[in-house]
Amino acid sequence: MDDRTDRPDPDALLRQTEKLTGTRQRGHLKIFLGAAPGVGKTFEMLTVAHQMARDGSDVVVGLVETHDRPETAALLEGLESVPRRAVPYRGQVLWEMDLDAILARHPRIVLVDELAHTNVPGSRHPKRWMDVEELLEAGIDVLSTVNIQHLESLNDVVASITHVRVRETVPDIVLNRADEIELIDLTPTDLLQRMRDGKIYAPQTAGRAILHYFSPGNLTALRELALRQTAQQVDAQLVDHMKANAIAGPWAAGERIMVCLTLQDRDASLLRYAKRLADRFHAPWIVLHVETNRDIGNDARAGMAARMHLAQSMGAETVTIPGQDVAADALAYARTHNVTQIIAGRPTPLPWLDWVFPWAWRSTTGQLIQSDGQIPIHVVRAASDDEAELGAARPRAKRSIGPFLSGSGIIAMALGVAMALRQGLAVNNVSLVFLTGILWVAVANGLWPSLWASVLAMLCFNFFFLPPLYTFTIVAPDNVVALVFFSATSVIASHLGARVRSQAVVARHRAEITEALYQFSRKLAGIVTMDELLWTTCHQIATMLDMNAVILLPGGDALHVTASYIPGEALGPSDLAAATWAWRHDRTAGRDSDNLPGARRLFVPLRTGHGPVAVIGLDADRSGPLLDPEQQRLLDALGDQAAVAIERITLAEDLDRARLHAETEKLRGALLTSISHDLRTPLASILGAASSLDSYDALLSAGDRHDLITTIRDEAERLNRFVANLLDMTRLEAGGLAPRKEQVDVGEVVGSALARAARMLVRHTVTLQIDRDLPLLLLDDVLLEQALFNLLDNAAKYTPPGTRIEIDVARADGRLHICLRDEGPGLPVQDPDRVFSKFARLHAADRSRPGTGLGLAIARGFIEAMGGTIGAGNRHGRSGAEFMISFPLTEEKAP
Amino acid sequence: MSDPCVLIVDDEPAIRRLLRTSLGAQSWRTMEAETGTSGLEQARQGRADIMLLDLGLPDMDGMEVIRRLRGGGSSLPIVVLSVREDERGKVAALELGADDYVTKPFSMAELVARLRTALRHGLQKEGTTPVFTSGDLSVDLVRRHIFRDGQEIRLSPREWDIMRLLVQHAGRVLTHRHILGQLWGAGGDVQQLRVYIRQIRQKLEADPERPAHIVTETGIGYRLVVTDP
Incomplete structure (x- = not known):
């Protein structure tokens, strides 16, 4: 990696472009930064807001704390404010910023005071700066204020200056991403004067504040911090600009800082130190955690997760890699990622353990220092008052007593075996029996039970086997040596056994997970429906x-x-x-x-x-x-x-x-063609005949003329039927069909339908059989006649001339049936009912008959609208179709 | 020459009846076919002088009828009956070898005129009359003279080529592609052709905006109208 080339740095270009163009989508954030309360941030922000409002910008006050300062309150006049939201909390009512109201109002610019504020529990975001993030994401420009002591990475430093630890912090990344930072600077003397004048706090509070927080020394230090922070920000922007424009500059190239975070590093000072270092070098920084099989325990993990989260909020890249040897893995990572400086926590609180039991206790930091001479390593000591800060971080072992009891039991068994063998066994060999037991405990129950077992075994060995027997005293010097070695051996055995166990546990666990993931992916590959997929995933x-x-x-x-x-x-x-x-x-x-x-x-x-x-x-x-x-x-x-x-x-x-859409489109196309064909064919005949009569009247014989006139009349009727069908279908589709029911004699309606269809049926024989004494039915005669007419029209079209059409009207099973049979070729065997679907002809690609295939669909629509049913089938015993209309007779009793 | 015989291929009985009556009254003889298959069969018997073909047939597409007929080497003139929206179908039919088309609904006089033109072309394929006259227009293909109202009109060579092509097929529609293919080979585009046609109209037509001689068949091509003097 060489940053010294003259090529513009793509990352820097991207950042600049985001800043230039991204502001369209993301709002513009301007932060008024102060060294201490009372320097006039809010005042300045409001002044700027007034200026913007005067320039015609849409400025709205989201939330401004006046702290009862009259000058500030006066400035709120004349600016539109979004009312705050009342949040009940523990019997009190707190007034919080109404984020949703602001988002709904969607002003061009919104004022949000005190970026570091912690929201009432139950709010959408725990911190106000997160609210601001959301406002920015919504494309609203935000003006906000913050004091330097609230900056996350300066938390330690500020605490060490003022002896007050600030709980409300803002991640550095928020400030780094701010488009503009304006430092509101006031000299300590002026600030103190303002304070004494009561312009900041009420006089009695002010007195206390001056004594503690607002000492001139504190204020000077805070002011320096604020100045430096602003300078750094300006510097970073300059560097971005220079990199983007390929200006060769003096920035430190290629520095990469890595924090090696272990479970022992329970405080955040390590991270804050790294952040400051990274800022100074303008270097990216990584927080690496090597997760080993020893890192078991949910509390420890949660603590680590919290610290990683903190690191991210300070702008670090966080990486967790699984590994066995933390130091070796961390160094390997550092080398492959061009890390130039490593930061590690101070070794364990008991450094001598490193030297006594190097294989067991030596800290990661110790190993890091010893194993590599290439990369400089910073060792940072924990700040003691930091302990409570990441409360969840402390791994408090909640061990169950079970493994210890089982360990004790195993040692008791070993004692029993040793007692049984004591006659034939040299005293020194008895220790082997105990060692076996300890190893067993280590493998079965882990480190601490096995250490416990070691102590028990040592005591038993001494008490029962080393003379003088049944006392804890040892007389012979060689027995002392034996006991010492036994103790050492048992501790080592415990440790090794436990390690083997935990490795096995972890390996099994990983294998199970891998297997499960593999099975899952195989399962997913075979799933084709969304429901099944979601359920399986769940x-x-x-x-x-x-x-x-x-x-x-x-x-x-x-x-x-x-x-x-x-x-x-x-x-x-x-x-x-x-x-x-x-x-x-x-x-x-x-x-x-x-x-x-x-x-x-x-x-x-x-x-x-x-x-x-x-x-x-x-x-x-x-x-x-x-x-x-x-x-x-x-x-x-x-x-x-x-x-x-x-x-x-x-x-x-x-x-x-x-695909369905394409299919529908195709159908629509076919429908259009068909309708245009059905409308135009009669029109063509009519126009042709009419123009023929017009142009060649002299040439036509009387018979020709009659022929042409007949053509005109027939085709006009056909056109009329077709248009009526289309209108009926439209009415059905629109759902606007309301049958006008009255008492109807079905036989009469059948008769009138036949009369209407007579011209179409001149070449067919129609037989009609109607039961006598049929009751009147509550029906719409117009709809029924049209339905029957459509059936007859259909029969006329699809049956050869000369065949017979039978119509039966009869009552059976409490219903009235109208049955229409023909002697044509019949209906498709597999699905006779399909003839009722709209444009059934289109699907069949059948163009040999006139008509769109609407007639039967309309018939069904009408019959069903009147509460009847219609079905179709083929006749038994001979070819031909059979249509059956049926109505319930219950209407009979109607008055 | 005996009365010409029209083979009507249409599945609509009403249309067939109308054509039979109307054409019969003007002493055309008619033959009828309800399907493409039967139409092809009757055409092969050779008694028909011209075919009037509906594009929507129950058993096969009208295009297929043209394709098979021309594929079999027949030069029987074909006039296609089609609906207005189907410009692509018309172009395809013309390119497959149909001689002309009539849009439904049609007036009988127009249909008869088209049938006559197509028939005349069928008879004249070998030699063209050296002098073409239509209304106030007269074109001498041999001497390369063109007169409107007795006044000679000068055309550029390319304009003349287009004009000659239109005269050779007077009364018939020529598709854009056909004209381009004849005059430019593969290289021409319709836009170019439109420019030339406009130039010819400026010289030829009394009112170039409402041409009486070279009419536009939208979406298809151009036609030189034949009016009896």
Whole structure:
């Protein structure tokens, strides 16, 4: 890597471009930075806001703390304010910034005071700077204020200056990403004067404050910090500019700083030191954690996760790699990643252990220092008052007593065996019996039980076997030597045995996970439906991580639970809000996260290269962090596989939809052709005949003329029928068909339908049989006649001339049946009912008959609209189709 | 020459009846076919002088009928009956070897005129009349003279080529592709052709915006109208 080339640095270019163009999408953040409260940040911010408002910008006050300072309050006049939100908390009502109201108002610029503020529990984000992030993401420009003591990386330094540890911190990355930082500078003397004048705090508070926090020394130191921070920021911008424009500069090239973080480094001072160092060198920094099989215990893992998170918020790249030998693996990583400086925590609090038991106790830092002379190593000592800060960090062993009892039992057994063998066995060999027991305990129960067993064995050995017997005293010097060696051997044996055990445990665990992942991916590959895929994913995640899982997929505007481990699980409003947030922002939200932590579940977006495809929600009944780093990795692996599978199936579904769409388009095209054909053919005949009569009247005989006129009339009627059909179909489709029912004599309607169809049926024989004494039915006679007419029209078209059409009207089984039989070729055997589907002819690619195939569909629509049924089939015993209309007779009793 | 015989290939009985009556009244003889297969069969018998072909047939596409007929070496003139929207179908039919088309619904006089033109072409394929006259226009293909109202009009060589092609196929529609293929080989484009046609119209037509001689068949090509003087 050589940064000294004259080529513009792509990263720097990107950063600049983001700053120049990205501001369109992302809001512009301007921070007013002060060294201490009271320097006039808010005042300045409001002044700027007024200026902007005067220039015509849409400026809104999201939240400004006046601290009862009259000058500041006066400046609020004339600016639009978004009302604060009342949040009840422990019997009090707190007034917080209303993030949603601001987002809804969507001003061009919003003022948000005190970036470091911690929100009331239950807010969407725990910290105000996260609210600001969301505002920026929504494309709103933000003006904000912050004091230097709130900057995360300066936390230690400020604490050491002022002896007050600030709890509310802002990650450095927020400041680094700010587009503009304006330092509000006031000399300590002026500030103190203002304070004495009561312009900052009420007089009595001011007195106390001057004594403690606002001592001139403190203020000078804080002011220097603020100045330096601003200078650094300006410097970074300059460096970006120079790199982007390929200006050869004096910046330190190629520095890379790596923090080797172990479970022993429980405080954050290591990270803050690294951050400051990295800033000074303008160097990227990495925080590396080598996870070994010794790192067992959820508390320890949670603590590590918290520190890694902190490191990320300070701008570090965090890396966790699995390994055995922390020092060797960390060095290997450092070498392959061109790390130039390593930072490690101070060795264990008992350094002598390094020398006494180097194989067991030597700290990682010690090994680091000894094993490599190439990379400079900084050793940082923990700040003692930091212990409480990352409270979850302290690994407190919650050991069950079971392994110790079983260890004791094994030693008791060893004692028994030794007692039984004491006659034939030299005293020194008895120790071998105990050693076997200790090894057994080590392999079965781990390190601490086996150390406990070593102590027990030592005591037993002394008490029962070393003369004088049954006392803990030892007389013979060689027995002292024997006991000492026995002790040493047993400790070593414990350690080795335990290590073998934990390695085996870890190896088995890893193998199981690998196997499970492999099985999962094979399962996914075979799945073709979305439901099955989601359920399998849900189940797999739930069982592998031992928690409940739900999967949400977008549908319409909102997310919906599409699969859950516990069937039928529904999300509460807060969970749904968190899930939606996670989906929209493509980031983790909910429990244990920075966004909407009040939710019961943790929501993780499943994403592919094309963005999120689903959101998975996790929860467990246990308290404490939901996921340790290993589970996090596992979830990532499972999630990636699932996301790809979901995308695959979504694509397949899209493809199907596209195919269906193409099919529909084809059908539409065919329909258009068909309708245009059906409309135009009669028109062509009519126009042709009319123009023929017009042009060649003299040439036509009387018969010719009659022929042409008949053509015109027949075709006009045909056209009329077709248009009527189209209109009827439209009415049916639109759902606007309301039958006008009245008492109807069905026989009469059949008769009138026949009369209407007479001209079409001149070449057919029609027989009609109607039961006598049929009751009147409550029907719409117009619809019924049209339905019958369409059936007759159909029969006329599809049966050869000269054949017979039979119509029977009869009552049976409490219903009235109208049966129409013909002697034509009949209907398709496999699915006679299909003739009723719209455009049935189109599907059959049958163009030999006129008509679009709407007639029967309309008949069915009309009959069903009147509460009847219609079916079709083939006649038994001879060829021909049979249509059966049937109405219930219950209407009979109607008045 | 005896009365010409039209083979009507259409599945619509109403249309067939109309054509039979109307053409019969003008002493055309008619033959009828309901399907493409039967149409091809009757055409091969050789009694028909011209075929009137509907493109939508129950058993095969009208295109297929043209393809088979021309594939079999027949030069029977074909006039296609088609609906208006189907420009691509018309072009395809013309390129397959149909002589002309009539859009449904049609007026009988127009249909008869088209049938006559196509028939005349069928008879004249070998030699062209040296002097073409239509309305106020007269074109002498041999001497390369062109007159409107007795006034000679000068055309550029390329314009003359187009004009000659139109005259040779007077009364018939020529597709863009056909004209381009004849005059430019593979290299021409429709835009170029449009420019030439406009130039010819400027010289030829009384009102170039509403041409009376070279009419545009939108989406298909151009036609030189034949009007009896």
